[in-house]
Amino acid sequence: MKGIIIENSANLYKVIDPNSKDVYNCLARGSLKNTGITPVVGDRVEFLDKENVIEKIYDRTNYIKRPKIANITQIVFVVSMKAPNPDLLLLDKQLAFAESIGVKSIIAFNKCDLVEKETIENVSKIYKNIGYCTIEISAKNGIGIEELRQKLKDECSVFAGNSGVGKSTIINSLFNEQITEEGEISEKNKKGKNTTTLVRLYELEKDTFIADTPGFSTFDIYEIEKEDLSHYFIEFVDYMKDCDYVGCSHIKESENECKVKKAYLQGKISSTRYDNYCKIYEELNKYKKW
Ligand SMILES: Nc1nc2c(ncn2[C@@H]2O[C@H](COP(=O)(O)OP(=O)(O)O)[C@@H](O)[C@H]2O)c(=O)[nH]1
Ligand SMILES: [Mg+2]
Ligand SMILES: [Zn+2]
Incomplete structure (x- = not known):
């Protein structure tokens, strides 16, 4: 049967059958360990309803580590x-x-x-x-x-x-x-x-x-490379295409060289967003060095 894991504590998984809404208390089949993938909440799985065993985890579209x-x-x-x-x-x-x-x-x-x-x-x-x-x-x-x-x-x-x-x-x-x-x-x-x-x-x-989720406040932001950060500030993307340098940090470059900085100085990018970008960039920098 196909189901979705809705809860996990220790090695016990609650799996819901989306059609009947029945919930099954399952264990993960030992051989799953060999795949190196441990089931987590949100996983689409194949399970045996009589033996209450998860047999297979379907490919994930994404996976967050904390919380899992x-x-x-x-x-x-x-x-x-x-x-x-x-x-x-x-x-x-x-x-x-x-x-x-x-x-x-x-x-x-x-x-x-x-x-x-x-x-x-x-x-x-x-x-x-x-x-x-x-x-x-x-x-x-x-x-x-x-x-x-x-x-x-x-x-x-x-x-x-x-x-x-x-x-x-x-x-x-x-x-x-x-x-x-x-x-x-x-x-x-x-x-x-x-x-x-x-x-x-x-x-x-x-x-x-x-x-x-408990403690879902920090995420794994530190997995982002500082060089990539600006790509995830969605309003920066259009401007940064025209920055003079390929590796522009959008911080230390001058407003002539950096079109993100220019947009910020012209009020086209919000100052709290720009300031927070600089702070996060610096945090990522420190974190990586450390
Ligand atoms: N004034 C006001 N208080 C709220 C509102 N929503 C939640 N609270 C209160 O804020 C406190 C924390 O809420 P809670 O739902 O436990 O926050 P959580 O930690 O994010 O889950 C509780 O005392 C709620 O009653 C709101 O819209 N207005
Ligand atoms: Mg809460
Ligand atoms: Zn730039």
Whole structure:
């Protein structure tokens, strides 16, 4: 039978049959070890329903190491407008990561009830203007949830963002029920507490899956070569074709040599995006040296 792994703890895998919705508790066949590929959540597999054994893992379209998940088609980056404040450096890092693995991005600005309309606009337009899909949400009041639901249709989406930004609350309102534990922000330190511990896929509707993951905030951004980073800043791509040098870093070159820098100085590239590019580039540089 064909199925999808929706949960994994230790060597036990829950495999769903997408047609019947039946879930089977499976082990992986020992011989799978020889292939060097360990099954993970999101894997399409061939399994024996009577013996509860996974026999084969189908080729993956993508694979993320931390948390371990395969075959996602888009990432929903949840950014809290307040408590905690938006972390655009993290967002830009994660958007670059999504571009590097060829996965679509959705930016969900949450807790919009806590700030002025103008504050939301100022942030969201940076991303809307360069072609990203943005949604304004107040999960607490159910605002923006239906718009998000439309974007999730027929996709396998992972929710990402710092703890406390509202991922679990959003997922719960999508399901109209409590499926993940909500962490309370402690009034004392305003630091989000993450209570979700498992990576698990939930079927929202037929062919539509979503995953709430713990610690999905750093990704493997460090696997990107600094020379490649600008390719994953989508609004840079058109300008960088005309830079004078093949290996232009778009940082230390002059605005005459570098068309990205020129565009930034002319206000055609957002200054937070450009600044974050420089910061991430420097981080990648340090990381590689280290
Ligand atoms: N004011 C406001 N609070 C929210 C909203 N969404 C979530 N919260 C609160 O933010 C806290 C963290 O939410 P949670 O879903 O656990 O965040 P997670 O760590 O990303 O899963 C909880 O106390 C939620 O009630 C929202 O839209 N508005
Ligand atoms: Mg959570
Ligand atoms: Zn350049």
